[in-house]
Amino acid sequence: MAQIHPAAVVDPAAQLADDVTIGPFTQVGPHVQIGAGTQVGGHCTLTGHTRIGRNNRFIGFCSIGAPPQDKKYAGEPTRLEIGDHNTVREFVTIHTGTAQDEGVTRVGSHNWIMTYVHIAHDCRVGDHVILSSNAQLAGHVHVQDHAILGGFTGVHQFVKIGAHSMTGGQALLLQDVPPYVTAAGSPAKPAGINAEGLRRRGFSASAIRTVRQAYKLLYRSGLGLVEAQEQIQELAAANDESAAVLAPLQVFLQEATRGIIR
Secondary structure, rough: OOEEEOOOEEOOEEOOOOEEEEEEOOEOOOOEOOOOEEEEOOEEEEEEEEEEEOOOOOEEEOEEOOOOOOOOOOOOOOOEEOOOOOEOOOOOOEEEEOOOOEEEEOOOOOOOEOOEEEEOOOOOOOOOOOEEEOEEEOOOOOEEEOOOOOOEHHHHHHHOOOOOOEEOOOOOOOOOEEEOEEEEOOOEEEEOOOHHHHHOOOOOOHHHHHHHHHHHHOOOOOOHHHHHHHHHHHOOOOHHHHHHHHHHHHHHHHOOOOOOOO
């Protein structure tokens, strides 16, 4: 059975896998589900309609599944879903969704979420994401796989952050950040590609060159966005590798809703 510290308060209706551990002074609400191998440290609050997967670690002093900080919220049974193998450090806050969106906040798997990070209502965080200390995601923000947000990064509501992108410390994101792009400043501006991150994840030298060429078309050629997209499409048609590596960028540019950083 689950190992629950005597000083913890766990509602009898909560669903805990047999090997879950709950630390002292932690509270677990009645609609919380926690998967096998998950460890919850002391002084955490897990509440709301929250489902947590397997082998996660909540170090301590977290608030997980609290109601959204949205004045339109009227007590609807919105949800929070967290995947597997995430590390969530001290004083992190993650809120449930709102009825104005899909009603669910989602955090994927294998994410590293550092101290004082805030993930607001209706956010979508993918897999293998790093959110450095004090990164703040407003409502409805989407963060794709392998993105890295530097410390104190602030993200405006509805902004999308592309896969394999990276932000510098104290970046202010008011518009979408395309895949592979490094952003820095307040407001954030493009500052090259995340080449080192791509190398670490096994991208070939030729694939990285293709990404760099696409970046130059997008940001250094003087082309308008539509013309740059057309040139990137031609670049993608060169070979199968180029098509594969540029496909996420092409889809992102087509679906960007707030405009991209320029």
